Amino acid sequence: MLLKNLFLLIALVAVCAYSSPVYEDSEGAATSDHHGRVQxxxxxxxxxxxxxxxxxxxxxxADDEHH
Structure with a gap:
């Protein structure tokens, strides 16, 4: 039982450590398209x-300067 719980804990930590967040607008932010204004x-x-x-x-x- 202890081995089973330990394996489950290691699996959960591995999933959390290796999962990357998904950003909806990451494609638009990566391009150099200028939209002109910020709202x-x-x-x-x-x-x-x-x-x-x-x-x-x-x-x-919109700021054209890159920080």
Whole structure:
């Protein structure tokens, strides 16, 4: 029984260690396509004195500089 549990533990660790995450937009990020603008959702949540449950979109030019 102990050997069976040990084998199961090793198998689970191996699966977690060797599985890579899947990113949906990794193909688009890897290409050098320029989309021109970036759209950011800004949300102001609760603060100490006020609560504002609304948000708005901010459009700004995309950065062409690589960090």
């Amino acid at each position: 950011i959702k800004v949300y102001r949540g609760p603060s100490d004195d006020h609560f504002a449950p609304w948000g708005f979109w901010v459009k700004q030019p």
